[in-house]
Amino acid sequence: MHADQPPDRVPTSISRRRFLGYLVAAPTVVAAAQLGAEALGMDGLVATAAASIPSLPEPSDLFDLTDLLTWATKPTANLVAVQMNTDGSASFALPRAEVGQGLTTSVAMLIAEELDLPIAKVRVTLADARPELVWNQITGGSNSIHSLYTPVRTAAAIARGQLLTAAAMQLGVPVSSLTTSNGVVRAPSGQSLTYGSLARSGAVTQTRAVTVALKSAAGFKVVGTPQSRVDALEIVTGRKQFAMDLQIPGALPTMVRRPPTINGTVVAVANLAAVRAMPGITDVVVIPTGVAVRGATFGQCLAGVNALQVVWGKGTEDGQSDATVAQELKKAELPMTPALPLTKTLDDVFTFSFASNSPLETNCAVADVRAGSAEIWSSLKTPIVAQEAIAQALGLPITAVKCHVVEGGGSFGRHLFFDAALEAAQISQAIGKPVKLMWHRTDDFRHGRTHPMCTSHVRIAYSGANVVSFDQRHTSVSTDFSHGLGEIISAYFAEIPEGNTLGYAQAVFNLSQNVPYNFGATTQMLNEVDMGFHTGSMRNIYSPNVRCAMELMVDRVAKAMAKDPYDFRHAFLKDDRSRAVLDKVAQVGQWGRPMTAGTAQGIAFHKEYKGVCAALVEIDCRAATVNRQIEDGVGGPRVTKVVFAVDVGLPVNPRGLEAQMLGGITDGIALALTSSLHIQDGLPLEGSWDNYFYTRQWNVPPDVQIIVMPPTSSDPGGAGEFGVAAAFAAVACAYARATGTNPTSFPINHDGPLGFVPLPRSVLPPEPTDGLDHAF
Amino acid sequence: MSTHTFVLNGEPVAFDAPDDLRLLWALRDILGVTGPKYGCGLDVCKACTSHINGKAFNPCSVPLSAIAPTDEITTIEGLAATVGAALHPMQQAWLDHDVAQCGYCQPGQIMAAVAKVRQAHAEGRQITDADLDEIRNICRCGTYVRIRTAVKDAAAKM
Numbered sequence: 001m002h003a004d005q006p007p008d009r010v011p012t013s014i015s016r017r018r019f020l021g022y023l024v025a026a027p028t029v030v031a032a033a034q035l036g037a038e039a040l041g042m043d044g045l046v047a048t049a050a051a052s053i054p055s056l057p058e059p060s061d062l063f064d065l066t067d068l069l070t071w072a073t074k075p076t077a078n079l080v081a082v083q084m085n086t087d088g089s090a091s092f093a094l095p096r097a098e099v100g101q102g103l104t105t106s107v108a109m110l111i112a113e114e115l116d117l118p119i120a121k122v123r124v125t126l127a128d129a130r131p132e133l134v135w136n137q138i139t140g141g142s143n144s145i146h147s148l149y150t151p152v153r154t155a156a157a158i159a160r161g162q163l164l165t166a167a168a169m170q171l172g173v174p175v176s177s178l179t180t181s182n183g184v185v186r187a188p189s190g191q192s193l194t195y196g197s198l199a200r201s202g203a204v205t206q207t208r209a210v211t212v213a214l215k216s217a218a219g220f221k222v223v224g225t226p227q228s229r230v231d232a233l234e235i236v237t238g239r240k241q242f243a244m245d246l247q248i249p250g251a252l253p254t255m256v257r258r259p260p261t262i263n264g265t266v267v268a269v270a271n272l273a274a275v276r277a278m279p280g281i282t283d284v285v286v287i288p289t290g291v292a293v294r295g296a297t298f299g300q301c302l303a304g305v306n307a308l309q310v311v312w313g314k315g316t317e318d319g320q321s322d323a324t325v326a327q328e329l330k331k332a333e334l335p336m337t338p339a340l341p342l343t344k345t346l347d348d349v350f351t352f353s354f355a356s357n358s359p360l361e362t363n364c365a366v367a368d369v370r371a372g373s374a375e376i377w378s379s380l381k382t383p384i385v386a387q388e389a390i391a392q393a394l395g396l397p398i399t400a401v402k403c404h405v406v407e408g409g410g411s412f413g414r415h416l417f418f419d420a421a422l423e424a425a426q427i428s429q430a431i432g433k434p435v436k437l438m439w440h441r442t443d444d445f446r447h448g449r450t451h452p453m454c455t456s457h458v459r460i461a462y463s464g465a466n467v468v469s470f471d472q473r474h475t476s477v478s479t480d481f482s483h484g485l486g487e488i489i490s491a492y493f494a495e496i497p498e499g500n501t502l503g504y505a506q507a508v509f510n511l512s513q514n515v516p517y518n519f520g521a522t523t524q525m526l527n528e529v530d531m532g533f534h535t536g537s538m539r540n541i542y543s544p545n546v547r548c549a550m551e552l553m554v555d556r557v558a559k560a561m562a563k564d565p566y567d568f569r570h571a572f573l574k575d576d577r578s579r580a581v582l583d584k585v586a587q588v589g590q591w592g593r594p595m596t597a598g599t600a601q602g603i604a605f606h607k608e609y610k611g612v613c614a615a616l617v618e619i620d621c622r623a624a625t626v627n628r629q630i631e632d633g634v635g636g637p638r639v640t641k642v643v644f645a646v647d648v649g650l651p652v653n654p655r656g657l658e659a660q661m662l663g664g665i666t667d668g669i670a671l672a673l674t675s676s677l678h679i680q681d682g683l684p685l686e687g688s689w690d691n692y693f694y695t696r697q698w699n700v701p702p703d704v705q706i707i708v709m710p711p712t713s714s715d716p717g718g719a720g721e722f723g724v725a726a727a728f729a730a731v732a733c734a735y736a737r738a739t740g741t742n743p744t745s746f747p748i749n750h751d752g753p754l755g756f757v758p759l760p761r762s763v764l765p766p767e768p769t770d771g772l773d774h775a776f
Numbered sequence: 777m778s779t780h781t782f783v784l785n786g787e788p789v790a791f792d793a794p795d796d797l798r799l800l801w802a803l804r805d806i807l808g809v810t811g812p813k814y815g816c817g818l819d820v821c822k823a824c825t826s827h828i829n830g831k832a833f834n835p836c837s838v839p840l841s842a843i844a845p846t847d848e849i850t851t852i853e854g855l856a857a858t859v860g861a862a863l864h865p866m867q868q869a870w871l872d873h874d875v876a877q878c879g880y881c882q883p884g885q886i887m888a889a890v891a892k893v894r895q896a897h898a899e900g901r902q903i904t905d906a907d908l909d910e911i912r913n914i915c916r917c918g919t920y921v922r923i924r925t926a927v928k929d930a931a932a933k934m
Binding site for chain 2: 099100101102228229231232233234235236237238239240241242244245247253279280296297298299300302358359360361362407408409410411412438440441632633655659662663664665666667688689690694695696697698700701702704765767768769770771772774775776
């Protein structure tokens with residue numbers, strides 16, 4: 001019997017749904033499954049984009065349409081494959097980014113589960129850009145595990161089935177008599193064969209479709225158990241490699257001198273030759289975003305960048321400051337629905353400052369552009385768009401550009417864009433040499449992407465003990481969705497006039513926002529204005545602001561009805577699943593316990609990504625705490641306790657899920673209390689982590705309890721962004737209760753005196769020399 | 777440009793570089809030691825935290841001219857060797873509590889934490905929450921709570 005013959009692969013089960021996949025012709029066992037558009041979990045969004053295709057530009061403008069369609073028709077299009085190796089391991093090239101959210105670990109768990117293989121023997125790497133995947137290679141919307149859950153398990157289950165087939169042939173026994181565990185196939189006779197020994201003999205010479213049944217949740221041994229990150233050891237030993245740690249031959253350090261205002265242009269450079277002659281400098285070249293300097297070390301590049309004498313042209317937002325943007329937003333707010341008669345109303349407008357999604361690893365990329373080809377290494381969440389846009393910018397065919405996805409040092413939405421990869425490619429092409437481009441921290445805050453400033457106008461009408469209507473008008477500086485759904489066609493749709501605001505932004509808003517309470521007639525509408533800022537989807541996009549405004553108003557209406565904030569929410573939440581997380585935090589967090597004056601509890605709820613969560617926080621707003629003297633930092637109110645309950649349907653890795661909630665809580669505290677960008681004359685003033693006050697150790701709650709609720713579904717929902725909104729809202733509610741105020745501007749310290757001296761806007765700050773004075 | 781020598785992770789190194797080049801760039805761009813990360817170059821984010829003669833410092837803010845030939849520089853790559861084990865107790869605590877998310881700041885966090893604990897122990901006391909509040913290292917993933925737990929755990933084994 002040959003491995004290619006259809007075997008009695010897997011026992012069939014009438015009661016269990018079978019999934020379609022493929023055995024792929026390869027030297028070892030390779031099993032694949034289709035990653036489908038429906039698996040994206042954004043069906044409505046896809047439909048919206050598809051319905052809008054007639055308004056796309058002429059086909060001739062879509063330089064890549066033919067290529068795309070060709071790729072899409074290949075028989076292997078959309079396949080993700082698990083490969084068995086002769087050393088007994090399994091490999092999987094993940095068509096997603098890993099930026100700390102723990103996806104490589106969760107996916108390794110799914111493969112380990114269906115293969116009966118230890119997690120340590122599953123090697124998950126990040127796939128290069130694969131244009132044939134079209135809409136299926138975007139990492140965003142906390143959608144990855146939801147979209148990969150079935151395809152990855154299907155591929156792994158087919159691989160296991162084929163290993164069993166090969167073992168059955170070798171041992172001359174029926175497949176049904178064999179069992180698998182720990183990467184070994186065992187026969188009743190006591191004979192056993194390792195997966196490694198079967199990897200070759202199970203290989204097929206012709207790709208063919210097969211179906212397979214997946215393990216039921218009751219049989220899970222790995223999924224649902226807490227697992228540590230697969231890259232933890234590499235991280236703690238310093239061996240984990242990020243883009244700037246790669247040693248690409250000839251790729252020398254490169255930095256860019258950037259304009260004093262957002263999108264400012266280079267008019268002239270007075271001393272190009274002099275800077276080229278500086279020690280260590282190899283090249284200086286003008287690029288669309290500034291002037292690039294390549295040299296032996298980043299220190300020398302920095303000296304070169306600051307020595308440049310540049311005449312700058314105007315940017316896109318030169319006259320703008322916080323106050324002028326606020327006026328723009330006020331003018332753009334959509335009208336409220338006419339108020340109902342005979343009701344009382346509560347009405348207020350909440351303002352949320354610009355915020356930065358800059359990770360600790362600044363924008364960076366390695367690029368090696370040659371005469372007819374280009375190779376890029378960067379943390380890319382939309383590698384297909386990156387490949388296509390870079391090809392277009394370089395004038396190369398798409399097939400001549402290779403985009404390698406490197407693990408990123410955080411993202412928070414930042415890596416949905418490929419600003420550094422495109423810029424590195426342009427520099428490498430201009431000078432004809434490989435470059436290792438790294439943005440300076442100050443530039444990453446000032447010229448990098450931001451979460452746009454926005455307002456949220458909420459009106460609640462109530463009568464007696466009932467809320468009869470809820471209206472919310474969210475008005476924001478335009479959120480850039482020009483990455484589309486991860487490929488160039490939908491990205492181009494976002495580029496056409498009004499396409500971004502009326503298409504993507506509306507779709508994302510409508511598909512993500514909701515009113516989780518029984519509030520009668522509800523409306524939530526978005527309007528966005530001003531395309532001139534560098535913006536993007538920061539972790540949880542609209543929800544932190546929308547939900548913070550809503551939950552603060554929920555507390556106000558509860559107060560107006562003389563009801564307790566928890567009791568009110570419990571009564572008005574729409575379903576038991578929602579009430580379960582709310583009740584859990586109230587119980588564990590001892591809601592209503594006596595609190596000292598100046599301290600208070602706050603409670604909030606959030607529903608998104610097919611999950612529900614709730615946060616209970618305690619905050620200390622007493623003067624002694626608020627006025628703590630912190631050198632180059634903000635003390636301010638301190639959140640002293642957080643109890644957070646999360647129900648994502650099916651938690652794949654509870655330890656990873658807790659980590660994501662912890663990150664969301666830390667973000668929520670920052671957004672409520674300390675972290676924002678101040679725009680002045682067309683540029684954010686913040687230029688360092690001692691200006692942009694993200695949560696620091698002195699702001700961290702000493703007591704955090706995260707409760708992962710038992711499974712409520714057979715499908716996993718999203719986790720990566722899920723924690724932010726409820727945490728932000730709960731902190732805001734606690735602050736309001738502790739101070740007896742109605743805060744309407746966030747973070748609460750934004751409008752106070754600037755907490756730092758802004759770094760110069762024309763040059764990068766000098767490197768300090770006194771590091772040894774601070775050794776401890 | 778001159779020749780610089782010091783002891784890096786237990787081994788003597790010698791290389792040519794400008795005197796005013798910050799040590800971080802010498803480590804990363806010349807010597808290929810990439811555990812210390814760039815996060816700001818301003819002695820603020822602390823992602824490059826390493827040890828000089830056992831004390832935590834930030835190589836982004838020290839010119840090569842300030843380093844003496846006898847100075848012992850330890851980066852995350854050389855930390856375990858300082859205790860003669862495969863992992864330093866702090867690294868092990870990081871694994872036990874699954875502290876890291878993206879991992880970019882964690883080499884610096886671990887190096888800072890080791891120094892902070894040593895400092896407290898040198899003063900004959902245990903590490904306190906007030907000590908932990910003084911750690912300035914940024915973690916943009918927000919792992920601070922797990923960091924605090926891991927540091928306390930490791931301190932008991934140091």
